[in-house]
Amino acid sequence: MNSPETPTCAPPRRARRKQARPGELxxxxxxxxVEKGFAATRVExxxxxxxxxxxTLFLYFPSKQALFKAVVHENAGRHLREALGEVAGYTGSSAELLREFLRRWWTQYGSTPAAGLCKLIMGEAANFPDLARDYQEQVVQPSHELLRRVLQRGIDRGEFRPVDVALTVPLIIAPLLQLVLWQQWPADCMPAxxxxxxxxxxxxxxxxxxxxRPEAARP
Amino acid sequence: MNSPETPTCAPPRRARRKQARPGELxxxxxxxxVEKGFAATRVExxxxxxxxxxxTLFLYFPSKQALFKAVVHENAGRHLREALGEVAGYTGSSAELLREFLRRWWTQYGSTPAAGLCKLIMGEAANFPDLARDYQEQVVQPSHELLRRVLQRGIDRGEFRPVDVALTVPLIIAPLLQLVLWQQWPADCMPAxxxxxxxxxxxxxxxxxxxxRPEAARP
Amino acid sequence: MNSPETPTCAPPRRARRKQARPGELxxxxxxxxVEKGFAATRVExxxxxxxxxxxTLFLYFPSKQALFKAVVHENAGRHLREALGEVAGYTGSSAELLREFLRRWWTQYGSTPAAGLCKLIMGEAANFPDLARDYQEQVVQPSHELLRRVLQRGIDRGEFRPVDVALTVPLIIAPLLQLVLWQQWPADCMPAxxxxxxxxxxxxxxxxxxxxRPEAARP
Amino acid sequence: MNSPETPTCAPPRRARRKQARPGELxxxxxxxxVEKGFAATRVExxxxxxxxxxxTLFLYFPSKQALFKAVVHENAGRHLREALGEVAGYTGSSAELLREFLRRWWTQYGSTPAAGLCKLIMGEAANFPDLARDYQEQVVQPSHELLRRVLQRGIDRGEFRPVDVALTVPLIIAPLLQLVLWQQWPADCMPAxxxxxxxxxxxxxxxxxxxxRPEAARP
DNA sequence: TATGAATGAGACTTCATTCAT
DNA sequence: TATGAATGAAGTCTCATTCAT
Incomplete structure (x- = not known):
């Protein structure tokens, strides 16, 4: 029933490469x-x-700034949402839920190239304020919101001691972000x-x- | 009552400015x-x-790169060492010692302009590998070493439960660094x-x- | 009668220009x-x-200094060697040989743009010592050596009176060089x-x- | 009879230094x-x-160009005129007169610092046409005129064979000028x-x- | 008169962007 | 669509000149 115009298998090599161009760029x-910063990277x-x-680059992106924005929008949000979305309907213990959050955050975001955005956005926020705002809305706030709910659930169910949720979320996130930044650091500048x-x-x-751990839970 | 012949001590205006120039620059x-990155900042x-x-800038620094290196060396190490040095001879409880460490880190380093280096070095490490190495040696490693000793002291004295010291130190540092980075973020891109x-x-x-807290210490 | 499918041989315009660029520059x-000196000439x-x-200039030469060195190496030696090389196997009288040397020196070197190097190297020798050395080796010494052989041949064959060859060579060269320098002098500063x-x-x-002329040869 | 205001001997040291400033400059x-060319020399x-x-330099000369012109006018003409003026009334043989001319030219001009002007003017003629003209009038033409008279005298008195005087003068001058230029060449770029x-x-x-030598004079 | 810190026009050089092929 | 030669605005850096001391 497939018409010859819609082959299910891979398109001829040339065409596939053409399709892939923007992604490769x-x-x-x-x-x-991520490596060198926006300004220090030459389009060539x-x-x-x-x-x-x-x-050829300019056939796909009208300017270096447009390329940068495309890089951010391509990588921001999507990966993270995919990674964390499924945590939402969880039914087990809150401790296990928190474990799962951290595990997914790393395997599906922190260890991927997209994690480089953390460093990139950090360095360029002042030069691209609108991008920084987008990133806040699409990446930072959703993950904070999710963590807030996880913590609140644990507290509500008596699994966690009562803590200030708004202050604790950043404390959970900070080592994750810092881990990513440490990974970006050039290898030959690191201690043994x-x-x-x-x-x-x-x-x-x-x-x-x-x-x-709640005080009451202790033997 | 000062006669005009006895100017107290002010050096001639030009000379005083000359003294101050390098620091102001x-x-x-x-x-x-810190704000815009090295490449995006113009010497003008x-x-x-x-x-x-x-x-005038070039009277004091032979190049933009030299200015950058001077900025790093001027701010790296010194502040931090001064801030943390006195923690060494502490005699109280390890919990109080850790508290003191965090307090000093913030008041004497994290809240000063020198804290901007965290962000700066992070973004430019790949472009200035020798500086990154210096920073590792003069700032990162000394503070890690100090924290290691604090933790080990607590464990040895039974005040802290036994943990992997080498892994715990970065977990203590991470929120400090991240706090600094968050402070650098342009205000108008932050959530409410x-x-x-x-x-x-x-x-x-x-x-x-x-x-x-040690397991044994719990009621 | 040429069909449009058979363009004789002209390469595409851009490519041909690219070939010619370094030479034109x-x-x-x-x-x-030569006209204004190295420092007083702007690359623009x-x-x-x-x-x-x-x-465009910087597509072909990485710096103004590199351009200068290329100018010298392009013009030094080659012209002169071509011009004077054929004098070597001469069989006629030494007087005619000397005549031929002077004739060729002028037509194939002194009257060409490459002669400007004489003035240029003279003025920039102190600023580009390595170039000055190259010029000595590739231009000055070979032509002196050639003249030495011409003189010695004439003396050996009794066609010239015995003179100090090493001192006479510069005396033969001097008016040639000076002639070139006088030609470079701006026309409106010269006497009538x-x-x-x-x-x-x-x-x-x-x-x-x-x-x-040998003493003996005189009537 | 000397009033105290006009001491014949040297003025006090400070004053003499002040007097000497322009000359030292x-x-x-x-x-x-002479060494580096006008443009490549910094006033500092x-x-x-x-x-x-x-x-201080600008207290004595209003600009770098003015300094250059003063250098030329200070050194041009005067030395040469003094050196050659006395040749005019000569009464001996023309051969001896020519010898004397060459001898004086070297001892009183070619071997002095003022000879550097030859190279300097040569290189900067196009950039300072009015100076080049001055130099032609004050230095080149007078010495050519003098040589012309020497040659003509020799021919008229039968001491020299008849030659084209206007063409022979440059041939006499050329080795003198070239000698000066060779002396300026940096020592470490010269052959052994x-x-x-x-x-x-x-x-x-x-x-x-x-x-x-006249044909007739030969034995 | 002498100084040297400060200035800013102007030079060299880079690199994002255009465009003929 | 793809190329890479060409462009010129913009950046770093130099240095003749000024001026407060």
Whole structure:
């Protein structure tokens, strides 16, 4: 029943490459912007890393600023929403819910290239205020809101001791963000043993759950 | 009653300004570099903010890069070492020692302009690897080392439960660094109620001490 | 009768220009450097004289200094070696050989734009010592060596009276160099009748051959 | 009979230094301009070599160009006129007169710092056409005129063979000028044995007198 | 008169962007 | 669509000149 115009399988190679161009450029731009910053990255480098010429880049993005905004919008929000959306309907213990949040945050966001945005946005917020606002709305606030609900649920169910939720959320987030930034740091400038993300997250979880344990729950 | 022949001590105006110039330029450069990044900051802006002309800047720093390095070396290490040095000979409880560490870190470093370096170095590490290394050695490692000793002391004296010290130190530092970064974020891109540093630090301390409380100590 | 499908051989216009660019820029640079000196020549002038914009020059030469060095290496040696190389295998009289040397020196070197290097190198030797050394080795010494052999041949064959060859060579060269320098002098600063190069060279030849005539040969 | 206001001997040291300032500056400027060219010489270097500060230079010369013109006018003409003036009333043989001319030209002009002007004017003629004209009138033409008279005298008295005087004069001058230029060349760019001025001038004289010897005079 | 800090016009150089091919 | 040569605005840096001391 498939018409010949709609083959289910892969399109011919050339066409696929053409389709992929913007994505390859966005990937190249993301990694370079994260590495060197917006201003210090030359469009020619981006084009070269994507395997095209400088002129071609401008066929897909009208300016360097537009490329930057596309990079942010492409990577912001989507990954994180996908990663955390499913946490919403959880039914188990709040401790396990918090564990799951941290686990997903890392596997589906913090360890992906999209995490580079944390550093990028941080450095360029003052130069691109509208982007910074978008990022706040699409990434920061949703994840904070989600964490707030997780904490509140635990407190309400007596699984966590009562704490100031609005203040505790940033304390949970901070090591996650910092972990991402530490990962971006150039390897040859780091002290001898690099941080093991899994171990750090485990320790973070452990400290959090100890810190949140209700007084009454202690033997 | 001062006769005009006895000017108390003021040096001639020009000379006094000359003394002050490098410092004024470094302050201006620090704030602008932190705000906009190294590449996006023009030397003319730095000069203007310091109240001098473009050419004057080059009387004191041979290049924009040299200015940047001077900014980092001027602000790195010194403040932090002064702030934390006195913690070393502490004799009270380890909980109070940890509290003191966090308090000093904020009042004498995190709340000063020098804290902007955290963001700056983060963004420019890849472009100035030698500076990044210096910063690691002069700022990051000393403060980590100090915290390691504080934790170990608490564990040894039975005041803290045994934890992996090497992993816990970054967890204590992360919210401090992140707090600084959040403060740098342009005000008009932030959600409604800005974070109160004092409150956040208090909550951080509380969570930490709960998280470190020995099992045996619980009633 | 050419069909539009068979364009004879012209490469696309852009490409042909690209081929020609370095040469055009070197020619423009040579004439301007000779005219005004290295420091007083602006790269924008060079580009304008070559019919391109400032930026284009930097596509072909990484800096003004590199342009200068390319100008010297492009013009030094090659012309002169080509011009004088064929004198080597000469079989006629030494007087005629000397005549031929002076004739060629002028037609194939002294009267070409490359002769401007004499003045240029003279003025910039202290600022570009390595170039000055190259010029000594590639231009000055070879032509001196050649002249030495011509003189020695004449003396050995009894056609010239014995003279100190090492001292006489510079005396033969000096008027040639000076002639070139006089030609470079701006026309409106010269006294009424400008020097006629051909006549001056003829007189130089005449004086030289009289000066070298053996005593014995006189009637 | 000397009033106390007009002491014949040297004035007090400070005053003499003040008097000498412009001269010291002119000497410093001459040597630096000759060495590096006008544009590549910084006024600060000139001041430093004269032992004063940059500002002081501008008390004596209103601009860098004015300094350059003063350098030229100070050194042009005067030395040469003094050196050659006395040749005018000569009564001996024309050969001896020519010898005397060459001897004086070297000892009283070519070997003095003022000779650097030859190179300087050569390089800057296009940038300072009015100075080039002055130099032509005050230096070049007078010495050419003088040589013309020497040659004509020799021919008229039958001591020299008849030659084209206007063409021969430059041939006599050329080695003198070239000798000066060779002396200016930085030492470390020269071939092994440097030219001995005295020997070269002797050879030049010898070649000239041989070249000018009348046919009739030969045995 | 002498100083040297300060200035700002102008030079070299980079690089985002355009456009003929 | 893709290229890469060409452009020129904008940035860094120099240095002749000024001026308060």
């Amino acid at each position: 966005l990937d190249a731009a993301l990694s370079l912007f 480098e981006v084009a070269a890393r994507a395997g095209v010429s400088k002129g 043993p690099p941080i093991d993300p899994q171990a750090l997250l485990a320790q973070h979880t452990d400290m959090l759950l100890h810190g949140l | 470094l302050d201006a450069a620090l704030s602008l570099f 802006e730095v000069a203007a903010r310091a109240g001098v002309s473009k050419g 109620p800005p974070i109160d540093p004092q409150a956040l630090l208090a909550q951080h301390t509380d969570m930490l001490l709960h998280g470190l | 070197l020619d423009a640079a040579l004439s301007l450097f 002038e060079v580009a304008a004289r070559a019919g391109v914009s400032k930026g 009748p400008p020097i006629d190069p051909q006549a001056l060279l003829a007189q130089h030849t005449d004086m030289l051959l009289h000066g070298l | 002119l000497d410093a400027a001459l040597s630096l301009f 270097e000139v001041a430093a070599r004269a032992g004063v500060s940059k500002g 044995p440097p030219i001995d001025p005295q020997a070269l001038l002797a050879q030049h004289t010898d070649m000239l007198l041989h070249g000018l």
